[in-house]
Amino acid sequence: MTEDDSGGLQPADASEDSSRPDLIGEFAASGLVDAEGAALGDQETQDAGPNPESIGTTASRGFLWANVGVFTRYMSALLLAAVLARTLSTADYAVMVTLMVVTFYFDNALDLGMGAALVYEQETGISERVQVAFTANLGVTAVLAVFSFFVAPLITAYYHLDGYTNIFRALTVVVILSGLTTIPWSLFMRSMNFKARAGVEVSRDLTRVGVTLGLVAAGKGAWSVILGMIAGYSVWFVLTWLVVQFRPRLRWNLVIVKELFAYAWRMAGTRLLGVLALNGDYIVVGNRRPDQYPMYYQAFRLPEFILGAQLNAMSAVLFPMYSRIRAEGKVAMRDALYKALRLVALFSIPVGIGLALLARDGILLMYGSDSAVSVQTMQILSVTGCVVGLGYATGDLLFAIGRPGVMVRINSVMVPLMLGAMWIVAPYGIVWVATVHLVTA
Incomplete structure (x- = not known):
């Protein structure tokens, strides 16, 4: 791993591609893999065998498992x-919505782009860089754990949820569990091991649902939601460490931190602004x-699902696919982008319109x-999804070529x-x- 003239990172030599049947099989059939099935680049050294799997096949399978x-x-x-x-009071339901929103923000703040930097670099194994991250x-x-504990009264006051402060203080446990899992979790994506990740x-999700519904049936109200989250995050933490075989060693190397942060800070800025763009409306x-x-949360759920x-x-x-195919040059990256854009459009536009038409029944x-x-809210949000979807393909390309700062500026x-406009209207x-x-999409 070296630094380029601008101080950015030059990744280890690696390449890979993506495919997606249905949105999947067409990826493999549309040219990310050649007519004989040859990959655009070799897999990571540790994964390659006598007959290494094509990048298109790996990414196709990865998309299937990621979908699970x-x-x-x-x-x-x-x-x-x-x-x-149907089971919680209006106030308890509002607590549930706010817990989902606040947890989402904490989860994104916990990474600061370090996990994305590890994916970008495409190293293998649990190296010193992973331990430093x-x-x-x-x-x-x-x-953030300390912050979440003391900010709880401000959250309940802002969202008009008086009397629920202790529930939001319990989010401190969720923050700690999420922070312990973030970096090991990124190793699944780096290696494109989406089967194990799934x-x-x-x-995690079955545990959360089971515990939450069981406690709701026992009459625990809003506490059911936070305790279900803690149970789910605990399973996530334990299984991630076991499957990745992560053995933490506290390491501090200022040079490595600077190298990782050279990419990570731009990714973190992009992520924060992206979260605000998609979920700032809840605030x-x-x-x-x-x-x-x-009602807004409910209208958002179906299009989001x-x-x-x-x-x-x-x-x-x-x-990770763009990050691996990067070594093949601009032409390969451009072709992959065009195919991704086409497939996203073929999916998001008809599905978004269909959801708008079915909003009342849904x-x-x-x-x-x-x-x-x-x-009406769901109809508008569904049409918005038609446009927003196209940004996924282009944004990931910018991340993979080391230019997340472009998205930050936009x-x-x-x-x-x-x-500001939302606050006014x-x-x-x-x-x-x-x-x-819809207007700003």
């Missing part, structure tokens, strides 16, 4: 949203329209309500404008908030 994990994650969230809408992340975890995800609606806050799950699964494969079936506000302008209802999403 993503499906259980989104399906569990959708199931809980539907069941708890883990050690650095422990420091971040400690800071097994861990399924176990606005939760404060400005608390009466419509649960159908569109978001597939696009996130694809993104999980595209980033809301009624899932939540037992046919609120016109929820239906989003640093767009995100404040979007959130939110008092008029969540339909207007969704409209801002």
Whole structure:
């Protein structure tokens, strides 16, 4: 691993590609692998055998397994949203929504791009760089754990959830478990071992759903949600360490930290702004329209489950795939991008329009309500998903070529404008908030 003239990292020599049947088989058939099935590049040395698997096949299989994990994650969230809408009080349900939102922000803050830097570099094994990244992340975890404990009263005050402070203080346990898992978890993506990753995800999500619903049946109310999360994150932490065979060693090397952070800080900025772009609306609606806050969450769930799950699964494969194919040069990268864009468009546009047409039936079936506000909001968000999906293919390419700063510059302008507009229109209802999403997509 060396530094280039600009101080950025030059990755270890590696290459790989992506495919995606259905959105999958066409990837393999459309040229990411040649007519004889030859890969665009060799796999990592430790994975290659006498008859190394083609990059297209590896990425195709990776997408399938990534879908398994993503499906259980989104399906569990959708199931809980539907069941708890019928069993929890309005206030407890708002607590559930806020816990999901706040946890999402903490999970993204815990990485600071270190895991993405390890994927970008394409090393193999649990090297000193991995241990240094883990050690650095422990420091971040400690800071965020303390912060989450003391910020709990501010969260409940902001979202008008008086009396629930201790539940949000319990998020400290979730933050610690997530911080201990973040770096080992990134090793699944680096090696494109999505089969093992899917097994861990399924176990985590089934545990969370089972514990949550069991406690709800026992009458534990909003505490059921946070205790279910703690149970799920505990399983995630234990199984990730076991499957990856991660043995932590505290290591600190300032040179390595600087090398990793040269890429990671741009990735962290991109991730933070991306999170705000996709989920900043909850911050606005939760404060400005608390009466419509649960309805907005419900309207978001179905498009997120159908569109978001597939696009996130694809993104999980595209980033390491682009990182591996990078050594093949600009032509190979360009061809891979065009194919990814075509496949995303073929999926997201018809599915988004279909979801908009089925919004009324979907809301009624899932939540037992046919609120016109929820239906209109879901329709607009579904159409928005048609456009947002195209950004997944291009964003991952920029990450893989070491230019996440481009996305930072774009989003640093767009995100404040979007959130400002949402803040202004939110008092008029969540339909207007969704409209801002569509206009700024």
